[in-house]
Amino acid sequence: MPLTATLERVEIELGDRSYPILIGDDLLDDAAHYDALPSAAGALIVSNTTVAPLYAQRLRAVLQQRYRTVHLLELPDGEVYKDWTTLNLIFDALLGHGCDRKTVLFALGGGVVGDMTGFAAASYMRGVPFVQVPTTLLAQVDSSVGGKTAINHPLGKNMIGAFYQPQLVLCDLGTLKTLPPRELSAGLSEVIKYGPIYDMAFFDWIEAHMDALVARDGAALAHAVKRSCEIKAEVVGQDEREAGLRAILNFGHTFGHAIESGLGYGEWLHGEAVGCGMVMAAQLSQRLGGVDAAFVARLTRLIERAGLPVVGPALGTERYLELMRVDKKSEGGEIRFVVLDGPGSAVMRAAPEALVREVLSRCCQA
Amino acid sequence: MPLTATLERVEIELGDRSYPILIGDDLLDDAAHYDALPSAAGALIVSNTTVAPLYAQRLRAVLQQRYRTVHLLELPDGEVYKDWTTLNLIFDALLGHGCDRKTVLFALGGGVVGDMTGFAAASYMRGVPFVQVPTTLLAQVDSSVGGKTAINHPLGKNMIGAFYQPQLVLCDLGTLKTLPPRELSAGLSEVIKYGPIYDMAFFDWIEAHMDALVARDGAALAHAVKRSCEIKAEVVGQDEREAGLRAILNFGHTFGHAIESGLGYGEWLHGEAVGCGMVMAAQLSQRLGGVDAAFVARLTRLIERAGLPVVGPALGTERYLELMRVDKKSEGGEIRFVVLDGPGSAVMRAAPEALVREVLSRCCQA
Numbered sequence: 020m021p022l023t024a025t026l027e028r029v030e031i032e033l034g035d036r037s038y039p040i041l042i043g044d045d046l047l048d049d050a051a052h053y054d055a056l057p058s059a060a061g062a063l064i065v066s067n068t069t070v071a072p073l074y075a076q077r078l079r080a081v082l083q084q085r086y087r088t089v090h091l092l093e094l095p096d097g098e099v100y101k102d103w104t105t106l107n108l109i110f111d112a113l114l115g116h117g118c119d120r121k122t123v124l125f126a127l128g129g130g131v132v133g134d135m136t137g138f139a140a141a142s143y144m145r146g147v148p149f150v151q152v153p154t155t156l157l158a159q160v161d162s163s164v165g166g167k168t169a170i171n172h173p174l175g176k177n178m179i180g181a182f183y184q185p186q187l188v189l190c191d192l193g194t195l196k197t198l199p200p201r202e203l204s205a206g207l208s209e210v211i212k213y214g215p216i217y218d219m220a221f222f223d224w225i226e227a228h229m230d231a232l233v234a235r236d237g238a239a240l241a242h243a244v245k246r247s248c249e250i251k252a253e254v255v256g257q258d259e260r261e262a263g264l265r266a267i268l269n270f271g272h273t274f275g276h277a278i279e280s281g282l283g284y285g286e287w288l289h290g291e292a293v294g295c296g297m298v299m300a301a302q303l304s305q306r307l308g309g310v311d312a313a314f315v316a317r318l319t320r321l322i323e324r325a326g327l328p329v330v331g332p333a334l335g336t337e338r339y340l341e342l343m344r345v346d347k348k349s350e351g352g353e354i355r356f357v358v359l360d361g362p363g364s365a366v367m368r369a370a371p372e373a374l375v376r377e378v379l380s381r382c383c384q385a
Numbered sequence: 386m387p388l389t390a391t392l393e394r395v396e397i398e399l400g401d402r403s404y405p406i407l408i409g410d411d412l413l414d415d416a417a418h419y420d421a422l423p424s425a426a427g428a429l430i431v432s433n434t435t436v437a438p439l440y441a442q443r444l445r446a447v448l449q450q451r452y453r454t455v456h457l458l459e460l461p462d463g464e465v466y467k468d469w470t471t472l473n474l475i476f477d478a479l480l481g482h483g484c485d486r487k488t489v490l491f492a493l494g495g496g497v498v499g500d501m502t503g504f505a506a507a508s509y510m511r512g513v514p515f516v517q518v519p520t521t522l523l524a525q526v527d528s529s530v531g532g533k534t535a536i537n538h539p540l541g542k543n544m545i546g547a548f549y550q551p552q553l554v555l556c557d558l559g560t561l562k563t564l565p566p567r568e569l570s571a572g573l574s575e576v577i578k579y580g581p582i583y584d585m586a587f588f589d590w591i592e593a594h595m596d597a598l599v600a601r602d603g604a605a606l607a608h609a610v611k612r613s614c615e616i617k618a619e620v621v622g623q624d625e626r627e628a629g630l631r632a633i634l635n636f637g638h639t640f641g642h643a644i645e646s647g648l649g650y651g652e653w654l655h656g657e658a659v660g661c662g663m664v665m666a667a668q669l670s671q672r673l674g675g676v677d678a679a680f681v682a683r684l685t686r687l688i689e690r691a692g693l694p695v696v697g698p699a700l701g702t703e704r705y706l707e708l709m710r711v712d713k714k715s716e717g718g719e720i721r722f723v724v725l726d727g728p729g730s731a732v733m734r735a736a737p738e739a740l741v742r743e744v745l746s747r748c749c750q751a
Contacts, residue, residue, distance in 0.1 A: 060716070060717040060718075087717075103469060103473065107469065110538055110544065110545055111540075114538055114540035114541055114544060114711060115540070117710065117711060117715075117718065119713075119715050119716050119717065119718075120713055120716075121716060141547065142508075142545045142546060142547060143544065143545065144544060144546075144713045145533065145534075145535065145546045145547055145548050145626075145713075146547070146548065146626070167511065168511075169511065172476055172480055174477075174480035174481070175480055178476065178480060178509065178510060179476055179508045179509065180508060180510075180511045181507065181508060181511055181512070181547065182511050182512065260511075260512070344483065345480060345483060347485075347486055347510045347511075349483075349485050350426070350485050350486075350487060351426040351453075351485065352426075352483065352485075
């Protein structure tokens with residue numbers, strides 16, 4: 020298929036680890052997009068049992084023009100499989116096929132496939148190149164960009180991983196057509212996130228185009244993906260390893276991770292937990308004086324319009340607090356939150372426990 | 386204990402990842418050596434059931450002056466445990482103790498403890514600081530320096546890992562007094578290695594001092610550790626991620642890894658396998674015209690004097706070749722070897738299979 024007019028390019032500027040994000044329709048099949056990749060004898064496509072039947076053969080066909088051998092590995096689908104046992108299937112495949120240290124890995128799927136393939140690429144023979152081909156909205160706007168890779172541990176989400184940048188991110192908007200509605204909503208959660216933490220003009224745009232986004236209007240999705248990637252690129256370019264600024268991208272994630280972990284991974288989608296977590300983080304921000312009640316209501320309404328939950332599950336306040344204490348942002352036992360210090364601006368800080376308890380009791384089912 | 390006159394310092398120059406190696410007697414107990422480490426609430430000492438009873442309490446006592454909590458984890462001892470299951474014990478301990486992303490890990494032990502603790506540090510919350518406190522000669526002269534961390538996979542040694550530099554390497558020569566003779570010999574193997582690949586003057590020195598080294602003469606060991614670290618520092622400083630030069634440090638390792646893997650990890654010590662592997666690599670070098678028979682005999686004699694095996698186990702030629710094809714240096718199915726292109730100089734290259742077969746049949750038990 021020829022290039023369409025919608026091809027967009029966003030650069031992640033990280034010195035010798037810089038790479039482009041390409042965004043457009045049916046990019047998957049265009050061999051030209053792969054031209055700049057390092058040469059190698061072989062490639063391994065890592066996907067899952069849901070996505071592989073839809074897109075793996077198309078990707079394989081185009082990669083076979085470039086690599087002598089192209090293997091495919093289908094992982095089981097779901098956050099619950101984002102663990103060592105599943106990760107090891109990637110190492111088994113790489114070693115079983117005799118893949119050398121130049122082998123290129125392609126992550127074809129959502130955030131779970133991307134995070135695990137990225138960590139496998141970071142660790143196999145201490146590092147092989149990899150490419151992100153995200154097929155969910157969430158992965159296209161967030162998880163495939165910026166080099167965070169990880170697996171979960173029973174005691175915490177994304178606790179074992181690496182900062183490891185891909186060579187290329189290919190966001191094929193065509194793949195969003197097959198996304199289940201619940202996954203689309205989960206992706207919109209991370210799109211919405213960029214507004215309150217960084218760009219109120221984008222927030223206004225999302226409000227104006229939420230109906231179009233939910234209806235999968237191509238132009239609306241293209242803009243949402245592009246602007247999200249631009250913001251992520253700006254933030255990651257300034258703080259690759261999350262020494263400071265980058266942490267704002269975790270708005271809603273401290274509460275969200277507690278929900279995911281407390282219910283058991285996979286019960287709520289990551290984006291759903293983050294959507295609800297942003298409501299809680301906004302409530303906390305209001306109590307800390309960063310935003311007013313009208314803004315919290317406006318954000319809550321937008322999250323709801325995206326089809327996302329805005330009330331947390333009844334885990335109990337003590338359990339929430341316990342789960343949040345193992346968050347990676349915690350230091351010396353103190354839970355730290357990303358909160359808004361104004362519309363379009365976020366900071367990380369500790370919050371008085373009494374306020375956190377108030378937020379939990381207000382925002383969660385009894 | 387006060388500082389002794391033997392304190393030596395070697396710098397690893399890697400920009401913002403630079404760090405010192407300190408070498409001397411009873412360094413372990415001197416709080417001053419830890420002053421430059423990043424501040425943190427807690428530390429975790431990772432050791433094994435052999436080393437911990439000897440040195441862990443001394444290390445813990447000095448670290449308790451610096452960190453509010455100092456936990457100790459004892460892993461089972463041996464190369465056979467250098468796998469994911471054991472690595473996961475480190476993650477379990479970190480999460481179980483609520484360790485945050487500033488926690489400092491201390492690897493107290495030999496190469497297995499150092500490689501696993503380093504990889505755990507690289508991966509826990511995508512990276513926490515760590516310190517190497519090597520207690521074997523092999524770890525002091527080789528594995529603790531340079532940032533290579535890894536675990537084994539059933540299909541290959543060190544296949545899963547990261548390049549991740551410590552903050553500090555503390556080589557306490559006092560710990561070598563408790564080393565079993567077989568472990569001392571294994572360490573001498575990596576000391577000898579630096580001669581043929583890089584520094585013939587050091588090779589001459591080792592020949593002249595082999596009896597002193599085997600007898601654990603303090604001054605001889607101090608010089609051997611220091612000069613080995615200096616050479617490693619020079620090589621790693623030029624090529625941190627093994628794009629080229631650094632590969633020469635793997636002299637003897639392609640054959641050696643095949644021995645270790647073929648017999649089952651732990652049957653031969655790593656240094657023993659490398660000792661025998663160097664004999665094979667020297668024989669291959671001779672067949673490629675790099676060194677003469679007299680030099681091969683001289684190197685073989687020195688390896689023997691260190692108490693190391695110089696004849697390979699009877700795995701069978703086909704099995705050796707199969708095991709070497711999964712070596713990390715292989716590319717496109719071709720086995721590559723570090724060979725000598727003269728005394729004191731090494732290169733990496735592919736070798737005709739017929740020559741490799743000849744070497745295997747000459748150097749291994751029938």
